Amino acid sequence: MAEAPFTALTSEQLIAANLTGANLRYAHLTNANLSGANLTKAQLQRAGLYNANLTGANLTGARLDIAFLVQADLNQANLTGANLMGANLEGAKLTGAILRQADLYKANLTGADLTGAVMIGAKLTGAKLTGAKVTGVKLRD
Template structure:
């Protein structure tokens, strides 16, 4: 008699996982989903789980991605211009050639992220963690650096000058 009750309790206690075809919404679980080439401009994905997801060539212009968990996610060639990524977990994320102009990356975790040739012109990196991040050929003109004070000079490529 106790087994059915226990199973019912465990079923109610288990976290619900959204399918990859779930519409964009705050907290959506797109873990390991292939979302390449989608138009998600302006979408509110606050707190979404995107671990190991692929969003290559996706339009996320002005999207709300604050607090997302995008560990190992792929954003290669994605447009994240003006996106809010405050507090986002982008550890080991691939942002190769991503457009991040004017993106808000305050307190984002970019440790070991690949930002090769990404465009971070005018981005806000205040308090972002960038240990081990690959910034080779990344454009940082006018970006606010991790100390929250320094603005990168015109011609800053691969580092803030």
């Protein structure tokens, strides 16, 4: 995908799409359905993923620094090694998500549902977890 200041994909249906390594920096993906999509190593810096459906998506090694994932559905998503530094995940659903070795430095997880998430080796320095549901979160092997 060509470099652009932004890509408007609002409300798009990208179910199970193969977007491996895609350059989606600054993309507008509000309400997009990316459930089951392969976004391995995708570039999503500063992307707007408000209320996006990323259920079961593979975001291994993805760059989501300063991305806006407010109210996004990331249930069962694989975010192993993802960079979420400064990302806004307020109210996001991350039930059963895999966040092994993910970098959540200064991420906003206010009110997020992390029930049963696997966060072994995740970096949480400066992360805001006010009101987050953390029942059953796995932090160690």
